[in-house]
Amino acid sequence: MLIPSLPSKGFREAFIDALNVWLALPDSSLQTIKLISQKLHTCSLMLDDIEDSSPLRRGKPATHTVFGPASTINSANWILIDVMGDVQELQTPQCMDIVIEELRNLFVGQSFDLYWTQQGECPTEEEYLEMVSQKTGGLFNLLARLMKQCTQSLHLRAISLDFVSLLGQYFQIRDDYMNLIDDVYTEGKGFCEDLDEGKFSFPIVHAWHCTPPDLVMRGIIREGKASGSLSVPHKKMILSHLHEAGSMEYTLQAMKKLQIRINNDLEHVEKEAGCENWVMRLLVHKLFV
Template structure:
């Protein structure tokens, strides 16, 4: 019992080998980074906020960890087989381990807030509030996305419902970034970039939904029309389902309910969305309209921050490229 007495009198032991074992699912997905879009966006935002480089690096690391960890959970919830051209982590390391690792990394990201705040307890409290609020929003959005998918055809959301869900799910990390930077800036600005971050999240997701069905690079990274296999209610699929309701046509609904991996059925669904419901055209028009809105002076402060505004316009153009 002496060993137990010694053990319980100190913090739990943890070593590098245990850490390495626990991080395997995370390290697998992080071994092939994405396009670092979020890191670049933080740099553009900071042209306005002027946060010291050391703190910006910490914010970037925090957001990167949250993004990668959320992908581990997404792939489980969506039954994804491929991520970034690699076998999904849960198929290699198992679902229980991958869930635990993703949750572990969420708290690892939270720890970075202490490094950002240092000994400023008021700042730490404010950052923790922002972090918790946006993590709640993220899970609300993801939860609705899953609920709609698994309740089909009970609920087929309209555009406003979809945009609100996306603001929570996809816009959460954009908004988290901006809110942290706004709290860290030395002098408060006369405007907020939170509305722009919400809009960027919507554009990002609608474009992602579009490309999932047609883009060759995304097909190479994630497989052919993975959203159809998942039964996901993506933006063009929602439009196609609502068209089917109006026309009493259950073609798309039938294929979605199958959760099929059959390529011919997937191509049939894509053809329906392109040529029957015209949902791909609708998605393309919506992206163009959202892009025009994001470029307006209402969302991008053109006069006082000319260089940053030009870079933000480039970001919007990048997000809208199909």
């Protein structure tokens, strides 16, 4: 019910610690950025669950199912405003510009995701990846840019962190994939919960644009969107069609290609920073499927 009290993967805080191996922020700035990360993540989950009509969050009732949508929206908005006070504590005017810019990107990405779901219009793979870069990648980019702005080293502030955007893409594609196959996800949010929401995940996008089109899968997804949920047999049928279309294997291969690019970019940053970062390498290794 109260999101900060629920079990969490803790990935974003670990990500901040890993970046700090290079950037070496003052402890006060580091702790403030961790607080900003926690608050923004909590706020986004509260709003996402309402927008996606999700009844569960990490195996517990979603906040809006306990306190109602109105109170949940009001609380999420309060958290968003409260974050701005935390950003001011960083005492760097550019930090506020970074937060505003990345939050705009995040909300634009979410708007595309919602539009496609509500209208039943499947994006292209390129459109999907652009949306992910804005939505899921938005918070990663925000944190990385804040940390670069707060580092006391002008050299480190100038290094490229292109792998952060790739990490955001990988994070979302992995989430799409695991939602369809992982028992832990089933326990936390229900069996193939993305299918109930009518969301166009990465495997669905691939299968949707197959030639010839999979009319059975399309029909089930559209009927599920109209009724608000899908039965387990219908979900299993979609899973079967995703495997037959090669969409699950295609998703795995897409993740492997991203893994190679992320590792290559990490090596490049290590050379620029003059410091190997085994904390970051371990973090991404644990994330990789």
